[in-house]
Amino acid sequence: MTRAMIEDWTARFPGLAQLERPIRDLLLARGRVVTLDEGTLVFGPGKSPENMLFLLDGSVRVQQVSETGREIVLYRIHAGESCVLTTACLLAYDDYSAEGVAETPVRAAAIPRTLFDELVATSPAFRSFVFAAFSKRITDLFLVIDEVAFQRMDVRLAATLIELSEGAETLDTTHQKLSVELGTAREVVSRQLTEFQRRGWVRQSRGTIHLLDRPALHRLADEG
Structure with missing residues (x-):
């Protein structure tokens, strides 16, 4: 060196x-x-x-x-x-x-x-x-x-999706990786992402989460 x-x-x-x-x-x-x-x-x-x-x-x-x-x-x-x-x-x-x-x-x-x-x-x-x-x-x-x-899991998940995506519309991650970020079980993350998808905020595909409604995720994250 x-x-x-x-x-x-x-x-x-x-x-x-x-x-x-x-x-x-x-x-x-x-x-x-x-x-x-x-x-x-x-x-x-x-x-x-x-x-x-x-x-x-x-x-x-x-x-x-x-x-x-x-x-x-x-x-x-x-x-x-x-x-x-x-x-x-x-x-x-x-x-x-x-x-x-x-x-x-x-x-x-x-x-x-x-x-x-x-x-x-x-x-x-x-x-x-x-x-x-x-x-x-x-x-x-x-x-x-x-x-x-103390914070609700949906609030924490919304904030984590926003942070990890770094402004991009897609996030390459898995339910398991998100569960590690949040310190919870993978099943909890899966249920919450399914709810986000039902609301039209995200769309899931294998190894990728598409952020469809970033303003809605921001509003939820701000509740924390």
Whole structure:
């Protein structure tokens, strides 16, 4: 890996871009850029983090899997973000309790634990960056808990269809994948999608959901 290839990756993160030049040079010198294929298990339960990852390209899905095999998506890490679970495990010297899966090809900057510990202890600016990102994601996780515990499933499904479609009229997904997103049974998702189809909001085909009435889905999602 040449210096030119990693010369400016810290500029992708506003908090890192504001660090003193010697700290940024240290990150560039001791960090390394890694690439992962789609579907790669980035981390998993029972494993201890060896690096702090800063995502440069791609998306990582962080999900919890119960003893019975039920899954729920906790959050996603996108380019320009770091992982709150990794941060928590590094700070607490604990193992992961969830798994992270590359949803797309991923490129990330990996900072070794020793450097992370050193900078948290000696650099107020780096420490502020770490805890600012940590607190924001914790707030997001509380929103997930609120949605799962208190919001109606039809409202959550409508919001998820809108979010995952990213403005497109079709969404390539399955009932099983949506059940993981929502932390519920596939049968629950199937019943709700059938109701949406009855109302003329969506049309289903194998592996694809066509959004026919996005305004209606938005109105329902806004009820949450």
